[in-house]
Amino acid sequence: MSQWRRVLAAGLIGGIAATVFTIIWGILLLFKGMEPIQISIQEASISGMLTGALCTFRKLTGAKSTFFCTLLGSMIFLIFNGFSPWNINLEKNSIDAGLGTFLVIILTIWSARKALTGIELKSFDRDEIEILAIRIFKGIGLLFFIIIVAFPFVYMVITSLKSQMALLTNPTDLSISFESGLAVLIKSYHEVWTTFNFQRYIWISTIVSVGTVGITLSLSILGAYSVTRLRFPGRIWLSRSILIIYMFPAIVLVIPLYSIFSQLQLRNSLIGLFIVYPATTLPVALYMLKGFFSTLPAELEEAGRIDGCSRLGVIWRITLPLSLPAISSVALYVFMIAWNEFLFAFMFLDDPNIFTLSRGMVSLNSSEVPRQYLMAGAVMVTVPVMALFFWFEKYLVSGLAAGSVKG
Amino acid sequence: MMSHSPQAKSEARLAYAFLLPTLLVVFSIVLVPVIANFWISFKTVELSDLRPPKPIVKIQVSKWPKKQGDSFVFRYRIRNSSQKFPLKNIMIRHQLPDGMLVKETDSRCSLLLNELRCVFDNWPAKYREKILHKFIIDKAFKTSKKNFKNSVIKVSADTDNILTNFNFTLKNYVKILTNPEFFFVLKTTFLYTLLGTLGSLFLGLFAAQLLNQRFTGRGFLRGLFLFPYVAPVIAVAFTWVLLLDPFSGTLNTMLVKIGFLSEPLNLFGQRYVLLNLFGFEMKFPLALSTVIAFESWRYFPLAFLFILARLQAIPNELYEAAKIDGASPIQQFLFITLPQISGIISVMFLLRFIWTFNKFDDIFLLTGGNAGTRTLTVDVYEQGFALADLGAGSAVAVIIFGLLSLFMILYFRFLPLGEEE
Incomplete structure (x- = not known):
């Protein structure tokens, strides 16, 4: 029997997969509000191993055999768990226990098949073993990343939809109750929007961010054009210092700016932000546009000059249309920085009438404000950026790539 | 390596013009603060010191004159708002209503036309004083007590700006x-x-x-x-x-x-x-x-x-x-x-x-x-x-x-x- 290595491998993968999926289903049950639950890792891994091994052993392919295999695996899983997997009696709650068993087993079989695709293991082939190990590693890795990245955001949304009572009585219950109707469900949003005045802050944030984008773009397009296309004494020195200034932390500037702006009465005002934000985004924008402009063929502009365009005409008619994608990236990136900015908004703004969203969020972070309000605020701050991100993902990704380092 | 042809000069001029706004913004919001940060780090500055000391003047009227020829006594209650810093060259300018004749006033004060003007050299920190003025009113005096108390007093003073003075220390x-x-x-x-x-x-x-x-x-x-x-x-x-x-x-x-x-x-x-x-x-x-x-x-x-x-x-x-x-x-x-x-x-x-x-x-x-x-x-x-x-x-x-x-x-x-x- 030359198949035994493959069966062994399938058993190993089955064991790992069944354990992982059992833990995940158990946690999902907890999030559904079920308890007490129990995750029996030993039982799960042994039944997973058996399922994986047996299914490969029988050389099962095709729909009919998948059905048989799932049935067999589920039986093994249930028997090992004494017919109450996750401490849930199959007869009393056949949906949670039964569906869980079914999903764990089918995913286990699927994982084992997927991992062993194209792998024969007729002998101890180093390549095949490595490929197998890498596949297992990648599978776990993908799950790991999806969970750690998505879970905080899911948690943010769910918490914002729950009531204070529900959050405190059972923190692991992440189920959303639709019973009391939509008004109750989105109460936190309503409160944050009206009582905590986020309807105003969202406008202020928008105005500040769009204004910053406008100022930054108009200055940086001219600046980057000069640095790449015009020759003047100090050009090299200047383009080098852009990068250095770009790395200056805001915290080094905050005390002097606070002191100076306080004395100039600019501190508690949006004008102050309109001065500071472009200053922090200008170096990034210059750096990104400089990189892009230098990839444009200069001949086009020269042709425009020969045809009688002024410099500004050339920029307006030739450079700008050609670099529209790059400019969109810069605009989105600058918008993102301004929208997400926290330090200066926090230090400069005291008057609740001119808070930006970030600053408004700080006033939600108090022991007197229920935490679902804080999360509703967080969702409101996040959604606009995310919406932009998804609409213009291509631009933003290239913007991130060009800006590369800010953050 | 730079040519000095007129063309190159105009190109350079254009470049500077294009770069000027950027340089101004970056200069004033990044470079100046960095230097200011060094400066402040050698000074004793506290957060509350950012509020500059202010001279404060309030009018106190003891008895409101009834008729022509009555004497009219009022006081300035003056104060330096700062607990730490002196005020220098303080000048108080008070536009008086018509019909007030000066009888007796502080040596530091004088009446110029209808303007009562008081000049002080120095108010140390926490300084407080009451300054007495005695007037006699004639028939042109028509203002009410409330209007008089709220009349505009212009006060100016030099303050030693904590950020710009030249006292340095390594204490920080x-x-x-x-x-x-x-x-x-x-x-x-x-x-x-x-x-x-x-x-x-x-x-x-x-x-x-x-x-x-x-x-x-x-x-x-x-x-x-x-x-x-x-x-x-x-x-x-x-x-x-x-x-x-x-x-x-x-x-x-x-x-x-x-x-x-x-x-x-x-x-x-x-x-x-x-x-x-x-x-x-x-x-x-x-x-x-x-x-x-x-x-x-x-x-x-x-x-x-x-x-x-x-x-x-x-x-x-x-x-x-x-x-x-x-x-x-x-x-x-x-x-x-x-x-x-x-x-x-x-x-x-x-x-x-x-x-x-x-x-x-x-x-x-x-x-x-x-x-x-x-x-x-x-x-x-x-x-x-x-x-x-x-x-x-x-x-x-x-x-x-x-x-x-x-x-x-x-x-x-x-x-x-x-x-x-």
Whole structure:
């Protein structure tokens, strides 16, 4: 029997997969509000191993055999768990226990098949073993990343939809109750929007961010054009210092700016932000546009000059249309920085009438404000950026790539 | 190398004109503050000192005159608002209503037409005085008591601006450097910076490996993996804080319920947790580790994006050749992939190192710098605003500036091409 290595491998993968999926289903049950639950890792891994091994052993392919295999695996899983997997009696709650068993087993079989695709293991082939190990590693890795990245955001949304009572009585219950109707469900949003005045802050944030984008773009397009296309004494020195200034932390500037702006009465005002934000985004924008402009063929502009365009005409008619994608990236990136900015908004703004969203969020972070309000605020701050991100993902990704380092 | 033809001159002039607004903004908001920061770090300035001392004058009327010929006595109650700083060359100008004839007034005051003018050389800090004026009214006097009390008094004074005077001291640096806590802050900063950078690079490398091959849903996952970086820091920081809360946070409760922990861990609030490793008791910095984990989580997308872009650019022939030569997948990774991405990884390392070093928002929002997570940047806030000593805060900022300059010198030395990328 030359198949035994493959069966062994399938058993190993089955064991790992069944354990992982059992833990995940158990946690999902907890999030559904079920308890007490129990995750029996030993039982799960042994039944997973058996399922994986047996299914490969029988050389099962095709729909009919998948059905048989799932049935067999589920039986093994249930028997090992004494017919109450996750401490849930199959007869009393056949949906949670039964569906869980079914999903764990089918995913286990699927994982084992997927991992062993194209792998024969007729002998101890180093390549095949490595490929197998890498596949297992990648599978776990993908799950790991999806969970750690998505879970905080899911948690943010769910918490914002729950009531204070529900959050405190059972923190692991992440189920959303639709019973009391939509008004109750989105109460936190309503409160944050009206009582905590986020309807105003969202406008202020928008105005500040769009204004910053406008100022930054108009200055940086001219600046980057000069640095790449015009020759003047100090050009090299200047383009080098852009990068250095770009790395200056805001915290080094905050005390002097606070002191100076306080004395100039600019501190508690949006004008102050309109001065500071472009200053922090200008170096990034210059750096990104400089990189892009230098990839444009200069001949086009020269042709425009020969045809009688002024410099500004050339920029307006030739450079700008050609670099529209790059400019969109810069605009989105600058918008993102301004929208997400926290330090200066926090230090400069005291008057609740001119808070930006970030600053408004700080006033939600108090022991007197229920935490679902804080999360509703967080969702409101996040959604606009995310919406932009998804609409213009291509631009933003290239913007991130060009800006590369800010953050 | 510059030609001096008229054409070149006009080109240079145009360039300066284009660059002028940018330079002005950057100059006034970046360079001036950096210099001002050095300046303040050598001065004794507290947060409350930013409110300049003001001369305050109030009118006090004891008895309101009834008829023509009555005497009218009123006082100025003058005061220096500052508890610390004197006022100099104070001038009070008070436009009096018609029909007031001076009978007796303070030696420092005089009447010029209808304007009562008082001049003082110096009001020391906390200075208070009452100044008496006696007048006689005639028939032209028609104003009411209320109007008189609210009449406009113009007061001007020279203040010695705390920020612009020339008193310097080394006190701030002594205060910072002799504080034993400071070296703990330095250590925390370097641990946080180094491990946060390495963590985000490692996660980024791992994630990039995962998404290097084509499969359904790859585009979606690439978008998803950028979430932590794109979302506003304030939203994700507060989410983490709630999620990891020791009393009613979901993660702690969950880990206790599935039996992984025996009691909840205060991940952002506990400085150390005692670990027992092979019989050795070890103090494990808990809050700092959580903050480093957050940092790695939030910034891995950047490393991911760059490493993925680099991975996609590796020509497939390299791998095919390696396969023919009998290299196993792990060997291919070690001897082809790693050397190909080592360049971008070292660039990312230096840049992320600098940026993590500069980071303030994240730690400030997560722990407020408590529980052994205070880095230099958070210390600037702590000294300057929480303890209200702007001078000391600036001194810390100068130290940050110095270290940062050092990193940048290293950066430009080791990566002479860095600016071209």
